[in-house]
Amino acid sequence: MHRLNAWLRRHPLVVDSAWALLVLFVGLLSLIGHATTYQTVSGAAVSFAVAGLMAVRRRYPAITTAAGVAIGLAQVAFNIIPGMSAIGFLVLAYTAAAFGPPWASRLALGMGLISGPVSIWKFYYIPEEPHSGPGFAQMAFLSVLLSTPFLLCWAWGRLTRVRRAYLVELEDRAARLERERDAQAKVAVAAERARIARELHDVVAHNVSVMIVQADGAAYVMENSPQQAKEALGTIAATGRQALVEMRRLLGVLRTADTADEYVPQPGVEELPDLLEQVRTAGLPVEFSTSGEARELPRGVELTVYRIVQEALTNVRKHGGPDVRANVAVDFRDRELEVLIEDDGRGATDEKLSTGGTDGLGHGLIGMRERVGMVSGILDAGPRPGGGFRIRAVMPLKTAK
Incomplete structure (x- = not known):
């Protein structure tokens, strides 16, 4: 019928x-x-x-x-x-x-x-x-x-x-x-790809720079201090494995959209000491301090803080020069979170950082501003009056009811 x-x-x-x-x-x-x-x-x-x-x-x-x-x-x-x-x-x-x-x-x-x-x-x-x-x-x-x-x-x-x-x-x-839904899906896909590109940039730039520093150190002390060279090679191997794990997780998102949250790494403020210890092992002295009452943060803010510190310290190693020192400070306030990264090196121009430096690996300050903007925060970056470079990010937080 x-x-x-x-x-x-x-x-x-x-x-x-x-x-x-x-x-x-x-x-x-x-x-x-x-x-x-x-x-x-x-x-x-x-x-x-x-x-x-x-x-x-x-x-x-x-x-x-x-x-x-x-x-x-x-x-x-x-x-x-x-x-x-x-x-x-x-x-x-x-x-x-x-x-x-x-x-x-x-x-x-x-x-x-x-x-x-x-x-x-x-x-x-x-x-x-x-x-x-x-x-x-x-x-x-x-x-x-x-x-x-x-x-x-x-x-x-x-x-x-x-x-x-x-x-x-x-x-x-x-x-x-239906057309609007398809357009929104395309926008979401483009945003996800841009986010994955930022994640890959941070992972590759940080870990590769650590491996380069350790490899140079191992080559320098190979004849006089074989034990230190062996430790440097071990650090290179561990850093390489960590980079591969994170890259596999990120690339897994591209293959399995339904389990994106399962594969995306979400490091946060609690993982900062491990990151700083890795940086110190690579030869960059870093001081870390926190102030205010530490509390649980939104996942987006946690990841933003971690990636900003990671990117900033990577830039310090690339552009700070010899004998550079860095300081990382995290301030928990009632309505906002402030992250401050400073160094006393020779620094680099804002233009070079915004284009990812001379190695062409990433997005530099542009990526940082995008990350902070995604959580409705603000980013200030520029040379310090006494020398070196300074990056300050302020992100709003929801107050507890």
Whole structure:
């Protein structure tokens, strides 16, 4: 049954033709017993014409409306008594309101309003014998009675038009929402890829720089202090393995979207001592201090703090020069968290840091600002008055209720 309904909706001409044949049969049947041959022949011609208009009404709604009005006026002009084929005019009124242009709909409404009075006046009122026909009240009642079916069919057609327009609007809205959803998905994918790129930058830049420093140290003390060279090589191996683990986790996000949270590393403030110890092992003296009441932070803030410190210390090793020292301070405040990284080296220009330095490995200060901006914080970076470089990040925190 569902397939049959779907097929009929795709072939409206078949349905309309079937109804047209039924109306034609009823119209011809009603002509049996007419007193004159003229009424029989003219009534049959009207029945065929109306049935033909019904068959093509949805394909040519404006033409069929105008032709239906012309046939109705011809019946009045040539005194052709309406038969059962007049049912077709109700269908044409519905079609004009549901599928026709505005002028066709207004024309069908006007003709429906006057159809009753004109029919009563033309076919039931006898001017020569005014007292033999129906009275005025009866004529008015019959006029309204004859016009009502046309008005109901026209109103049904308008309701169909409104419902169809509403369905079209819903379909357009659904299509628009689907396009917006696809666009948002693409934006989310691009943001995720940018985030993974920042993560890879921080992981690779930090760990590779540690490995380079340790390798240089091992080469320098290889002959005079084999034990120190062995320890440096062990640090290189451990750092390399750590970098591979983090890179595999990040790249796993690209392969398995459903388990992204499982693979993404989320280091935070608690892991800062391990990071600083690794930096100290690489030969960069770092002091670490905290102030305020330490508390649990949002995961985004935790990761931002860790990556900013990691990136800043990586830049210190690359650009600070010999005998450089660094200081990392984390201040827990009531409404915000401040992270301060300072060094006393020769520093680097803001332009070089913003482009990732001369090694082309990452994003430098641009990546830091993006990270801080994602948690609605602010970042200040620049040379210190007494020499060296200073990075200060302030991130808002939600107060406990």
